[in-house]
Amino acid sequence: QKEVEQDPGPLSVPEGAIVSLNCTYSNSAFQYFMWYRQYSRKGPELLMYTYSSGNKEDGRFTAQVDKSSKYISLFIRDSQPSDSATYLCAMSDNYGQNFVFGPGTRLSVLP
Amino acid sequence: DAGVTQSPTHLIKTRGQQVTLRCSPKSGHDTVSWYQQALGQGPQFIFQYYEEEERQRGNFPDRFSGHQFPNYSSELNVNALLLGDSALYLCASSHAGRLQETQYFGPGTRLLVL
Numbered sequence: 001q002k003e004v005e006q007d008p009g010p011l012s013v014p015e016g017a018i019v020s021l022n023c024t025y026s027n028s029a030f031q032y033f034m035w036y037r038q039y040s041r042k043g044p045e046l047l048m049y050t051y052s053s054g055n056k057e058d059g060r061f062t063a064q065v066d067k068s069s070k071y072i073s074l075f076i077r078d079s080q081p082s083d084s085a086t087y088l089c090a091m092s093d094n095y096g097q098n099f100v101f102g103p104g105t106r107l108s109v110l111p
Numbered sequence: 112d113a114g115v116t117q118s119p120t121h122l123i124k125t126r127g128q129q130v131t132l133r134c135s136p137k138s139g140h141d142t143v144s145w146y147q148q149a150l151g152q153g154p155q156f157i158f159q160y161y162e163e164e165e166r167q168r169g170n171f172p173d174r175f176s177g178h179q180f181p182n183y184s185s186e187l188n189v190n191a192l193l194l195g196d197s198a199l200y201l202c203a204s205s206h207a208g209r210l211q212e213t214q215y216f217g218p219g220t221r222l223l224v225l
Contacts, residue, residue, distance in 0.1 A: 008151070032211040043115070043201050043216030044154065051211075088153050096210040097167060099144070101153030 003027055006089055006102035015111050019076040023089035023102045026070065030091040030098075033065050035074045038086045038104065047087075048074070079109045113138075115217035117202050123223045124192050132187040132220045136204030140213070142166075143185040145177060146201040148219070154201055160185055161207050189222075197224045 006023045013019055021035075032051055036044035050056045053067045062075040072091075076083055089102040116135045124130050136143055142161045146154035156169035160179035179185045183204070189196055199221050205214040 004153075006153075034211060034214075036216075041218075043203075043218050045216065046212075046214060049211050090153075092211060096208070099156050099210065101146075101155070103151070103153045 004089065004091060004100050004102040006105055008103055008105060010106040010108055012108045012110060013079055015079060015081060015109055017079050017109070019079050019083070019107060019109075021074040021076075021087050021089075021105050021107070023072050023091075024070055025072075025091060025100075027091075027098070027100075028067075028070070029093045030100075031094045032092045032096070033063070033072050034090040034092075035061075035063055036088040036090060036101075037083075038088060040085075044088055081109050081111050084108050115202055115204050115215050117200075117217040117220050119220060120218070121221045121223075123225065125225050126192055126194060128192050128224075129188065129190045130192060130222060132189075132200050132202075132222075134185045134187070134202030134204075134217060136183050136185070136202075137215045140204035140206060140215070141183055142205045142207045142210065143179055143183065144203045144205070144210070144214070145185070145187045146203065147171070148199040148201055150198075157187070192224045194224050197222060 034049040035047045038044040048063045060077045064073045086104040088104045092099040144159040145157040148154040158168040174190045199219040201219045203216045
């Protein structure tokens with residue numbers, strides 16, 4: 001079992017749809033949970049980070065962490081074609097050690 | 112602010128050769144991490160430098176080594192290149208102790224080993 005698992009997609013949705021992206025993990029030492037967006041031929045860009053369990057909202061993006069289920073989600077409301085990218089979840093322990101990325105989900109938002 | 116810059120952008124090498132990749136961190140950042148990203152995969156952590164010392168290392172062989180300079184810039188060296196070393200090499204900078212919330216990535220160096 002890989003440490004962090006993520007559906008690779010591709011996921012295609014119409015413009016304006018709500019998108020749900022998810023990751024599962026196995027290491028209970030993970031305390032920080034991040035979501036990155038990576039456009040083609042670019043480096044990843046940090047979208048959001050959360051500590052421990054709970055929800056965090058930033059504009060059209062909402063991150064959820066359920067540590068009891070070892071499951072994290074990113075929701076994108078009112079999706080736009082400019083949201084088309086690969087979304088990577090990442091996580092680390094309390095001290096920033098053992099920083100692990102998921103394989104990424106490719107998202108296409110169709111106009 | 113130029114953000115994180117990396118050079119070169121692309122590189123072609125042959126098996127057995129050695130390569131050096133360079134990274135300049137975002138202004139104000141003091142920590143540099145290097146990642147390897149194979150096609151269709153997420154980045155894999157290679158190592159992290161802070162105060163000119165390697166602070167953490169991922170599961171990579173000793174053929175991968177690095178250096179951080181007093182101005183916080185960094186180099187990644189790979190010796191005895193293998194075909195499997197072909198990947199996008201990403202440099203990321205951050206504030207010490209705040210990696211999770213401050214990590215910025217550069218555009219990467221695409222390495223092809225023939």
